[in-house]
Amino acid sequence: xxxxxxxxxxxxxxxxxxxxxxxxxxxxxxxxxxxxxxxxxxxxxxxxxxxxxxxxxxxxxxxxxxxxxxxxxxxxxxxxxxxxxxxxxxxxxxxxxxxxxxxxxxxxxxxxxxxxxxxxxxxxxxxxxxxxxxxxxxx
Amino acid sequence: xxxxxxxxxxxxxxxxxxxxxxxxxxxxxxxxxxxxxxxxxxxxxxxxxxxxxxxxxxxxxxxxxxxxxxxxxxxxxxxxxxxxxxxxxxxxxxxxxxxxxxxxxxxxxxxxxxxxxxxxxxxxxxxxxxxxxxxxxxx
Amino acid sequence: xxxxxxxxxxxxxxxxxxxxxxxxxxxxxxxxxxxxxxxxxxxxxxxxxxxxxxxxxxxxxxxxxxxxxxxxxxxxxxxxxxxxxxxxxxxxxxxxxxxxxxxxxxxxxxxxxxxxxxxxxxxxxxxxxxxxxxxxxxx
Numbered sequence: 135x136x137x138x139x140x141x142x143x144x145x146x147x148x149x150x151x152x153x154x155x156x157x158x159x160x161x162x163x164x165x166x167x168x169x170x171x172x173x174x175x176x177x178x179x180x181x182x183x184x185x186x187x188x189x190x191x192x193x194x195x196x197x198x199x200x201x202x203x204x205x206x207x208x209x210x211x212x213x214x215x216x217x218x219x220x221x222x223x224x225x226x227x228x229x230x231x232x233x234x235x236x237x238x239x240x241x242x243x244x245x246x247x248x249x250x251x252x253x254x255x256x257x258x259x260x261x262x263x264x265x266x267x268x269x270x271x272x273x
Numbered sequence: 274x275x276x277x278x279x280x281x282x283x284x285x286x287x288x289x290x291x292x293x294x295x296x297x298x299x300x301x302x303x304x305x306x307x308x309x310x311x312x313x314x315x316x317x318x319x320x321x322x323x324x325x326x327x328x329x330x331x332x333x334x335x336x337x338x339x340x341x342x343x344x345x346x347x348x349x350x351x352x353x354x355x356x357x358x359x360x361x362x363x364x365x366x367x368x369x370x371x372x373x374x375x376x377x378x379x380x381x382x383x384x385x386x387x388x389x390x391x392x393x394x395x396x397x398x399x400x401x402x403x404x405x406x407x408x409x410x411x412x
Numbered sequence: 413x414x415x416x417x418x419x420x421x422x423x424x425x426x427x428x429x430x431x432x433x434x435x436x437x438x439x440x441x442x443x444x445x446x447x448x449x450x451x452x453x454x455x456x457x458x459x460x461x462x463x464x465x466x467x468x469x470x471x472x473x474x475x476x477x478x479x480x481x482x483x484x485x486x487x488x489x490x491x492x493x494x495x496x497x498x499x500x501x502x503x504x505x506x507x508x509x510x511x512x513x514x515x516x517x518x519x520x521x522x523x524x525x526x527x528x529x530x531x532x533x534x535x536x537x538x539x540x541x542x543x544x545x546x547x548x549x550x551x
Contacts, residue, residue, distance in 0.1 A: 135274035135413035137448050137550050139518055170276050172313055172408065174450055174516050178525035180466040187368040188319040192352035196365050204343055204482055213470035226474050229465040233528070234514050236373045238313050238408040240278050245406045247317035250372070267523045269450065269516040271410065271549065272276050274413035309415050311452055311547065326507040327458040331491035335504050343482055375512050377454050377547035379417055384545045386456035389511070410549065411415050 138166055140268040142175075146182075146256035150198050150227075154189040155266070156251040159237075160244055162268050169242055171272015175235045178267060181224040181258040183231030189251040201227050201257070224257035231255060239272070277305055279407040281314075285321075285395035289337050289366075293328040294405070295390040298376075299383055301407050308381055310411015314374045317406060320363040320397040322370030328390035340366050346398070363396035370394060378411070416444055418546040420453075424460075424534035428476050428505075432467040433544070434529040437515075438522055440546050447520055449550015453513045456545060459502040459536040461509030467529040479505050479535070502535035509533060517550070 140162045142155060155175075163173060175184055187193050201223075211222025235252065238245045246252070256262060279301045281294060294314075302312060314323055326332050340362075350361025374391065377384045385391070395401060418440045420433060433453075441451060453462055465471050479501075489500025513530065516523045524530070534540060 135276070137413070137450075139448060139516065170278060170408075172276075172410065174514055176514075176516050176523055178523050178528065180464065180471075180525060180528040185368050186319065186372050188352075188364055190352070190355065192350065192355040192361065193319075193364045193368075195351040196361050197368050200344060200365055200369065205478060211470065212473040213466075213468070216468065216470040222470065222474050225466055225471045226478055229463050229471075229475050229531075230478065230509070231369070232371070232510070232513075233464050235371075236313055236315075236375055236514055238278065238315050238406050240406075245315055245317050247319060250317065250319040253368075267516050267518075269448075271450065274415070309417060309547075311415075311549065324507050325458065325511050327491075327503055329491070329494070331489065331494040331500065332458075332503045332507075334490040335500050336507050339483060339504055339508065370508070371510070374510075375452055375454075375514055377417065377452050377545050379545075384454055384456050386458060389456065389458040392507075 135273050137271045142266045142268055144264045146262050146264060148256055148258045148260045148262060150201055151256045152194050153254045154251045155254050159252055163239055163242060166270050168270050168272045170240055172236050172238050174269045176267040177233040181221060181228050182256045183228045183233055184235035184254055185231055186250045186252055188249040221259045224259060227257040274412050276410045281405045281407055283403045285401050285403060287395055287397045287399045287401060289340055290395045291333050292393045293390045294393050298391055302378055302381060305409050307409050307411045309379055311375055311377050313408045315406040316372040320360060320367050321395045322367045322372055323374035323393055324370055325389045325391055327388040360398045363398060366396040413551050415549045420544045420546055422542045424540050424542060426534055426536045426538045426540060428479055429534045430472050431532045432529045433532050437530055441517055441520060444548050446548050446550045448518055450514055450516050452547045454545040455511040459499055459506050460534045461506045461511055462513035462532055463509060464528045464530055466527040499537045502537060505535040
């Protein structure tokens with residue numbers, strides 16, 4: 135049993151930019167030589183999140199609409215009133231979705247479903263450079 | 274320290290079928306002989322999810338109503354327009370709730386609260402046979 | 413590689429009381445002497461949850477408003493009709509947000525972002541004494 139920590143660097147466009155990071159995570163796992171265990175992916179950020187979805191334009195568009203409906207950027211946010219940075223909705227969306235994602239792997243392969251991809255959601259209201267923590271634990 | 278991977282098989286009815294998998298997870302843990310560590314449960318699927326709730330009919334009904342309200346099946350989804358399979362809402366619900374659940378155990382017992390059960394939520398729009406990954410890591 | 417289990421005790425006010433537990437988690441990690449690995453925090457409760465946010469009053473207020481809007485306490489809940497305890501909304505909120513949170517650490521430090529704090533959300537409708545499970549696994 136061992137633990138190793140890697141990272142994935144991303145450039146995002148902001149405004150609920152959703153990126154498929156499955157290949158990047160799989161590549162880190164492949165290089166690591168671990169056989170069985172878990173990968174924990176973590177966003178060290180208060181305005182972005184992780185989950186899985188079938189990464190096709192319809193699902194992505196439908197998910198973005200959910201955020202616009204239940205956490206509408208075009209309304210009052212106390213965060214914006216205090217800090218004037220206009221990303222109050224980004225903080226609420228990120229808190230709802232969560233910054234941490236754990237997936238088991240078996241024989242060096244992620245146990246994802248056929249149509250299931252790991253996505254990074256950047257809710258901030260401007261382009262960002264991001265670095266995700268990818269930690270692998272197992273044997 | 275070691276890692277072992279098991280599975281749980283389920284038959285679901287679809288349409289936000291919610292099943293209590295606490296006993297099944299506890300039975301896997303009991304057989305595993307691990308003392309302390311974490312159980313990671315993972316749905317290799319883009320239309321289902323995991324969380325906890327007090328598993329009684331009132332809570333289940335109230336949770337299902339939330340999904341009907343914020344991710345209504347009876348409206349337009351871009352996913353459905355592209356693929357015609359009618360489960361666009363299932364994808365959005367699954368992405369919101371997340372496919373991964375981690376719970377610590379101590380002395381071979383899950384650290385769940387008295388009224389807290391682990392649930393599997395199948396959002397797909399038809400009955401499915403599912404196989405969840407249950408990975409145990411610890412000593 | 414080893415696993416150790418700790419706890420954090422909290423007194424909460426209920427009604428979506430949101431508390432910053434980052435320092436408490438960091439203190440447990442510091443005492444543990446682990447270098448690299450993951451911390452899993454778990455609420456053994458069906459009416460509370462964990463996530464991260466920038467812990468400032470604007471964000472907290474904005475997040476609480478989301479819960480009031482999509483899971484309004486002032487309406488019918490089947491749970492309340494059955495049990496009469498008035499916390500049906502608390503159960504639905506907790507199920508949505510989830511009771512488990514995993515964060516990697518490197519060189520004995522949590523990999524949180526600068527403006528990102530770990531929060532405990534007590535959705536119950538009365539003050540509670542809570543004890544969270546904090547399990548550390550790594551080397």
